[in-house]
Amino acid sequence: MTGPDPAAVFLQEARDLLETLEQALLDLEQSPHDRDLVDSAFRALHTIKGSGAMFGFDDVAAFVHEFETAFDRVRVGDVPPSPGLIAVALSAKDHVHRLIEEPDTHVPAGEPILVALRDIFDAAGWKTEQADAFAEMPAATASGPQGWRVVFRLPEDGLAHGTDPVLLLDELRQLGDCEISVRTDQVPSLDEIDPEVCYFVWDVTLTTDQSREAIEDVFMFIRDDMELSIEPVAEETPAAEENTAETEAVAEAGDAGVAQGAAPKKKAADGATEKSSSSMRVPAERLDELMDRVGELVIAQARLSQIATASNDLNLKAVAEELERLSSGLRDTTMGIRMVPIGTLFGRFRRLIFDLSRDLGKEIEFLTTGEETELDKTVIERLADPLVHIIRNAVDHGLEVPEQRKQVGKPAWGTVRLSAIHSGAEVAISIVDDGAGLDAERIRAKAVSAGLLAEDAHISDQELFQYIFHPGFSTAAEVTSLSGRGVGMDVVKRTMDALRGSIDVSSRPGEGTTVTLRLPLTLAIIDGMLVRVGGGRYSIPLSAVEECVELPSTAEVESKGRNFLNIRGSLVPFLRMRELFNVEAPKELHQKVVVVSAGEFRVGLVVDQIIGNSQTVIKSLSRFHADVETFSGATILGDGTVALILDVGHLVSFGQTFENRLRAENAGRAA
Amino acid sequence: MTEVNDMHDADAAMKALTVGLQGEIFAIEAESVREILDVVPITEVPNARAFVGGLINVRGRVVPLADLRVMFGMDRPPPNTDTRIVVIEIELDGEPTILAVLADKVHDVTDIEAVSVEEAPKVGMRWRQEFVRGIGKRGDDFIIIPDMGRIFGENGGAGQALTSEERFD
Known part of the structure; x- marks a missing residue:
């Protein structure tokens, strides 16, 4: 039996559930009276508790049990979900997360959180004795003791997946008095026994005041594949018509289906909100x-x-x-x-904003649009960190405190807008704040003092703002405290480089800052234009290519002084790839220019031949070529040879340094 | 760079592939060798260091091609019929890395007795001492055991930034 490791499955499931919990809690803050949200939070808690106990995460189960017990007061409507309660609940959720990730530590840290939880409920007029009494019986629903006959047999692979029948029986015992007998008639003769299969059938007569649902909950994680019948033993039974809840082996896709499939059974009303999704989980x-x-x-x-x-x-x-x-x-x-919708990522930032808003005492309205925009899964995962940095900076340094905002006639609450939109073969993700904006003078001064910029250099604000991504640039206290997006912006830059994306920053003093991240749709396969320079073939990402023209013979001759073309009246500088790549092979009589867009401007690349378009499977370059920034990767051509993929942005800046060097040499020669 | 330390196990013999580079015999640990290829089309990486100036396609994988002759300051005549490409897998900073090494000639697989291996002498060698793990002997020949971990590692030659002259020449 090579099933997935049950503990790993639990971990994955628990992470998802915690995320659901967090979203529900955050939503609750907005709409405290939404019953569905309370139920969804409660369901997540309950499932974590159950599966945690089953897989041996006892600390998790114990803590969540307390958490759940407290939260049940919200569910039954005794205590309203106040912002204070939500904050404590969120920290409790974080604690559970830590318990799951690092089971050996953090156990003592849970107590203060529980105390805080209890305090809130105490304040809401809930006595602690009640809490203790409540802790004794988790999902109590008031009805007199009743007899149930529970007959169950584990799924064939139940043991292999870590289901322990003893735990199940223990759980049943907790519900009430049990008489347990085992039927062994299905056990085959010794030579046919598969030691990994459990052949026993248990027959339990249970007397409890719990509902049928409570009994079903005991089996909620294995229900789909097991044989289970729960029948009331005696007299009056309102649920008589649903006598046998025998569940056939349902081909549920993936383990997630099991957990989700079981949850809706708790309340018929919930069924409407939980869609039966046919999606499946794939590693x-x-x-x-x-x-x-x-x-x-x-x-x-x-x-x-x-x-x-x-x-x-x-x-x-x-x-x-x-x-x-x-x-x-x-x-x-x-x-x-x-492709995954980026909304999965956006959701996480609501928590960040919530925390920042509390810590910094700034009121923040957080708006997101374009959650449905899809991006490659790996891209989304790697975007999380950069976005955290940008948002944190926008809130911390961009947005002013409420008093200050009122003084300049802005609403007291700041707005942070996170949006994603498709544009061509790119996705643009913008983070817009309506804060104080970047202080261009300050950044310039800093760049000059750090020796990154000549004092008399003329550069646009757009270019100037790029300096905030320079490693170490922003760590200086005066820039962060004043205006400048501070710590960690070089992380943003590095990640974007690694993802072959770009960053635009625009800012107006007093009006706010917009940071736009542009990312390629995928990292795996692109459409490329194959060109030849000397003996080497190179692929240019087609998304960057604007047009192709022939290099006029006049440009050929006058090449020494100026390298630009007149294309339909606009001036387009060009780079001779042969020079950049030191090609000695004889050049083609008619050279071609591939005009590419690199950020704001258009640049021509002079090549020997344009071979054609091809699907380009991107293979990353090894560490040995990490210093060669002009290439973003390599690909294998139809004839089996390797071709390099040009990184247009880096190629242009490489061309600039190359020309600077030439200029310096010429100056030296003249002198 | 685990393989570096194996040498110091006193009596362990090292099974090695011996290759010729400009008349010298070099030993490459046989365990690290994945395959030996005839010369395939080599894609030059413009402006890369000469030491790792190429890329080749090894069964659908893009693999950097290193030329040890650069590291050992040797002449670099163009490939001939004896030239082979040795694909090796070594661990660099804990990551298994596949790379190819150009060899003027591939000799054979041989055992090098640990006792016959001496430390690289401090004088009498124009190569950087840290690139040589030891000098083995076979008959009258010396066998140079290069330290792949150092040569390709972060602090070795491969990790060093280049001066612009080297890059543009």
Whole structure:
């Protein structure tokens, strides 16, 4: 039996549930009277408790039990979900998170949180004795003791998945008096026994004042695959018509389905809010592997196409074309699987804003748009940190304190807007605040004093703001306290570089700052334009290419002094790739210019030949070439050779330093 | 860089692939060798250091091609019929890394007795001492055991930033 490690499954599940809990709590702060939210928070707690106990996370279970017990007062409506309560509940949620991630530590830290929880309830007129009494019977619903006959058999793989029948029986015993007997008639003869299968059938007569749901809850994590019947033993039974709750082995997709599938049974009313989703949980590595395979297929297909083009065999050509169509479809589908709406990420920042707002005493309105915008899963994961830094800076340094805001005639509450939008092959994520804005003079002074900028340099604000991403630039206290987006902005820059994205910053004094992150849709496969420079072939990301023109022979001759073209009346500087790459091979008579957009401006790249468009499977470069910034990666061409993928942004800045060097040399020669 | 320390186990013999580089014999730990290839098309990386100036395709993987001759200050004649590419996997800073090494000639796999290995002498060698783990002997020949961990590691030659002259030449 090679099932997934049950503890790992629990961890994953618990993380999701905690996230649900957090969202519910944050939503509750906005709309304290929403019963569904309370129920959803409560359900998450209950599930964590149950599965925690089952998988041996006893500390988690014990703490969550207390948490749940307290929170139940909210559920039954005794205590309103006040902001104070939400804050404590959130810290309790954090504590559970820590308990789950690092089970050995943090146990003592839980007590103050529980005390704080109790205090709030005490203040709301809830006596502690009641709390203790309540702790004795978790999900009590008032009805007299009643007899139930519970017959159950574990699923075939139950033992292998870590289900311990003793725990189940113990849990039943906690509900009330039990008479337990075991039926062994299904145990096969010794030579047929599979030691991993549990053949016993338990027959339990339980007398309890708990409801049927409470009994079902005992089995909630294994219900779908097990045989279970719960029948009232005697006389009056309102639920007589749902006599046998025998559950067939339901092919639920993934383990998540089990937990979610069980939860809705608790309350019929909840069923409406919980959609029965047919999604399934797949380990990320499998997706990565699939992507790799598709990448290899695309390469093989490119090779086939090349052979087919050279051949006269019509059948071969037909098959190659068919395969090209299929593989590009497969590529798109596979990439689609990896796409995740960015809303999953945005949700996390609500908590950040909540905490910041409390800590800094600033009222903040947090607005998000474009949650449905999809991005590659890996991109989203890596975006989390940079966005935290940007948002924290926007709130901490951007937004003014309420008094100050009133003085300048702004509303007391600051606004932070987080939005995502598709634009071409990119996704733009903007973080807009209506704070004080960046202090350009201050940044300039700092850049000059740090020796990053010449004193008399003329650069646009746009370029100037880029200095805030310089490592170590922002750590100085006077910049952070004044205006400047402070700590950690170099993290943003580094991550964006790694993701082949770019950052735009614009800011107006007194009106606020906008930081826009532009990211490629995917990191795996792009459309590229293949060009040749000397003997080497290079791929330019097609999303960056604007147009291709022929290099006029006049530009060829006058090349010494100026390197720019007139394209339909606008001036386009160009870089000679042959010079940048030290190509000695004889040049092509008619050189071509590929005009690319690099950030704000357009630049021409002079190449020997434009070969054509191709699907480019991006392979990252090793650490040995990390210093060569002009390439963002490599790809394998149809003929099996490796071609480098140009990083247009870095190439342009490399060209600038290259030209600076040439200028310096010329000056030296003249002198 | 775990493989560095193995040498000091006194009597363990080292199984090594011996390759020729400009007349010298170098030993590459046989366990780290993944495969030996004939010369395949090499993609030059413009402005990269000469030591790792190329990329090759090894079964659908883009693998950096290193030229040890640069590190040992040797001449670099173009590949001929004897030239081979040795693909090795070494651990660098805890990460298994696949890279390819150019060899003028591949000799054979041999055992090098630990007792016959001496430390690199402090004089009489124009190579950087830290790149040589030891000098083994076989008959009358010396076998140079390069320290791959140091050569390719963060503080070795591969990690050093280049001066602009080197980069642009």
